[in-house]
Amino acid sequence: MRLHRVHNKKEKMKKVVVLGIESTAHTFGVGIASSTGEILANENHTYVPKTGGIHPREAAEHHSKVAASLVKSALEKSGLKLKEIDGVAVALGPGMGPCLRVGATVARALSLASRKPLIGVNHAVAHLEIARLSTGFDDPLFIYVAGGNTMITTFSEGKYRVFGETLDIPLGNCLDTFAREVGLGHPGVPKVEKLASKGKHYHILPYTVKGQDMSYSGLLTAALRLYREGVPLEDVCLSLVENAYSMLTEVAERALAHTRKTQLVITGGVARSRLLCKKLELMATSRGVNFRPVKPEYAGDNGAMIAYTGALALASNVITPLEESAIKPLWRLDEVEIPWRTKKEK
Amino acid sequence: MEDQKREVRRELEEMLVGLKINSIVAVGAEAAIVDACWGGNRVIIKYRYRKLYRTKILDNYLRSSRTQHEAKLLLRALSVGVSVPPVLFVDKNRGILVIDYVKGVILKDVVNTLESSKLERVFMSLGANVGRLHEAGMIHGDLTTSNVVLTPEERVVLIDFGLGEFSNELELQGVDVHLFLRILESTHTSLSKILYQYFIKGYESIRGGKTKLVLDKVSEIRMRGRYVASRRRNIRLDLERIKY
Numbered sequence: 371m372r373l374h375r376v377h378n379k380k381e382k383m384k385k386v387v388v389l390g391i392e393s394t395a396h397t398f399g400v401g402i403a404s405s406t407g408e409i410l411a412n413e414n415h416t417y418v419p420k421t422g423g424i425h426p427r428e429a430a431e432h433h434s435k436v437a438a439s440l441v442k443s444a445l446e447k448s449g450l451k452l453k454e455i456d457g458v459a460v461a462l463g464p465g466m467g468p469c470l471r472v473g474a475t476v477a478r479a480l481s482l483a484s485r486k487p488l489i490g491v492n493h494a495v496a497h498l499e500i501a502r503l504s505t506g507f508d509d510p511l512f513i514y515v516a517g518g519n520t521m522i523t524t525f526s527e528g529k530y531r532v533f534g535e536t537l538d539i540p541l542g543n544c545l546d547t548f549a550r551e552v553g554l555g556h557p558g559v560p561k562v563e564k565l566a567s568k569g570k571h572y573h574i575l576p577y578t579v580k581g582q583d584m585s586y587s588g589l590l591t592a593a594l595r596l597y598r599e600g601v602p603l604e605d606v607c608l609s610l611v612e613n614a615y616s617m618l619t620e621v622a623e624r625a626l627a628h629t630r631k632t633q634l635v636i637t638g639g640v641a642r643s644r645l646l647c648k649k650l651e652l653m654a655t656s657r658g659v660n661f662r663p664v665k666p667e668y669a670g671d672n673g674a675m676i677a678y679t680g681a682l683a684l685a686s687n688v689i690t691p692l693e694e695s696a697i698k699p700l701w702r703l704d705e706v707e708i709p710w711r712t713k714k715e716k
Numbered sequence: 717m718e719d720q721k722r723e724v725r726r727e728l729e730e731m732l733v734g735l736k737i738n739s740i741v742a743v744g745a746e747a748a749i750v751d752a753c754w755g756g757n758r759v760i761i762k763y764r765y766r767k768l769y770r771t772k773i774l775d776n777y778l779r780s781s782r783t784q785h786e787a788k789l790l791l792r793a794l795s796v797g798v799s800v801p802p803v804l805f806v807d808k809n810r811g812i813l814v815i816d817y818v819k820g821v822i823l824k825d826v827v828n829t830l831e832s833s834k835l836e837r838v839f840m841s842l843g844a845n846v847g848r849l850h851e852a853g854m855i856h857g858d859l860t861t862s863n864v865v866l867t868p869e870e871r872v873v874l875i876d877f878g879l880g881e882f883s884n885e886l887e888l889q890g891v892d893v894h895l896f897l898r899i900l901e902s903t904h905t906s907l908s909k910i911l912y913q914y915f916i917k918g919y920e921s922i923r924g925g926k927t928k929l930v931l932d933k934v935s936e937i938r939m940r941g942r943y944v945a946s947r948r949r950n951i952r953l954d955l956e957r958i959k960y
Binding site for chain 2: 572574577580581612613616619620621623624626627649650652653656657658
């Protein structure tokens with residue numbers, strides 16, 4: 371029994387270095403990281419639509435143009451050669467099909483060329499793992515907010531479990547769409563927040579919390595209506611972010627009360643929002659919970675988080691055979707086994 | 717958390733003259749639940765205290781509308797014969813709801829210790845109370861065995877209407893029953909089938925023929941579940957249909 375444990379311990383400490391590719395939405399990223407948490411490279415390039423939102427095909431075209439040079443510069447930054455890397459990770463989902471396909475194709479090619487294993491990574495899991503690494507929190511409750519996701523989750527019995535999520539559109543999407551409709555452009559969150567800081571009068575808008583879940587579509591419609599009625603844009607922005615962020619904070623507090631976790635983390639693109647972080651901090655402090663946001667460079671989509679998560683998976687002997695490496699645009703977070711955390715719990 | 721409790725204690729004692737607080741039962745995300753003596757009565761106070769993370773106008777609006785809404789539901793439920801604790805005092809602007817203290821135990825904690833004839837009476841009575849609630853156009857919104865008190869006289873009392881609604885919608889009635897079934901399956905697994913049967917027997921005694929409509933809705937809701945693999949396949953099929 372004892373021998374067996376020592377053997378496991380050695381295995382747990384196995385260090386691998388993985389190159390990771392992110393291409394689920396508007397960012398193409400290449401990162402290189404080790405399973406012990408060293409980030410050796412993080413090279414990213416984001417497609418910015420000229421008008422409107424992200425067009426999946428145009429984003430995919432962007433990705434295929436920048437892919438080769440980003441792989442090259444990531445390798446240069448890390449000082450490693452392709453053959454010195456232990457595996458190639460790629461985000462297979464969830465995300466936009468055409469975008470995912472570019473990343474998957476590049477990753478398969480690199481894996482074949484280097485004869486190193488391929489590791490399919492869930493994009494949402496990667497946001498959570500990079501947040502754990504960057505905040506130093508071991509077992510937090512996560513708030514994962516981005517353009518395409520809004521959920522409250524934590525680890526339990528081998529998987530990340532979803533405690534609450536949006537019932538319709540994600541928070542980032544709500545603010546981005548509002549910004550676009552009123553002519554502020556993309557990405558909307560920082561622009562809406564900047565105007566909100568100049569707002570003077572708060573107007574009551576829909577506040578939809580249903581137990582653990584929240585809904586943002588009614589809020590978006592009502593905010594646009596307010597704007598069209600002639601209410602100053604600054605005031606509409608103020609009211610919109612106040613409701614959007616307070617709803618999320620309330621749901622997070624419910625989950626904290628339920629799970630009794632003592633650490634709270636925010637990850638994903640919207641984690642850069644100072645206003646949201648301030649609200650969460652206030653709530654957490656009142657409950658005696660520690661709060662930290664993920665570091666800004668790992669908040670938005672990035673290659674490093676895929677590389678790091680791929681390295682954790684590879685160190686736990688998780689690999690994806692080539693013939694099973696199809697993209698998974700609807701891959702849910704709570705379907706993924708997390709062996710590197712399960713071992714630790716035992 | 718201790719600071720928060722102290723603050724709740726201080727604020728309540730300041731607002732309600734002659735209040736003697738026995739204990740702070742819980743500090744949830746929305747409200748603090750306080751066990752106290754007030755005006756010679758043992759009472760439970762649901763205090764929606766100020767949330768510092770929300771702007772004052774929004775916070776006041778939410779606290780007062782939620783307090784008022786819950787009080788209305790309780791009073792209406794009481795008036796149509798649903799077993800709920802009587803409302804003693806409401807101050808919606810301060811987020812205070814004072815209800816009668818119900819002596820008894822939380823149903824969840826005693827399910828495993830009750831003998832089967834008693835279980836049948838209790839769950840039938842619970843079903844009948846939910847039936848009355850639905851019949852009168854109300855939804856509980858959080859129907860679990862944690863939100864039912866069993867008194868020493870074997871009376872069941874429904875508590876916590878914080879997520880309740882006024883509605884006659886079949887969909888919401890279905891969700892109420894579905895959530896209750898899910899709680900039975902997850903927390904009282906071995907007894908869940910028989911307990912659900914008792915519950916439905918009681919429910920049917922009030923709602924008669926409408927019971928079938930509600931139960932059909934429950935199975936529809938279960939099929940719809942977000943985490944059901946078959947549903948994802950349906951989405952793909954739908955998408956393909958749109959494409960061609």
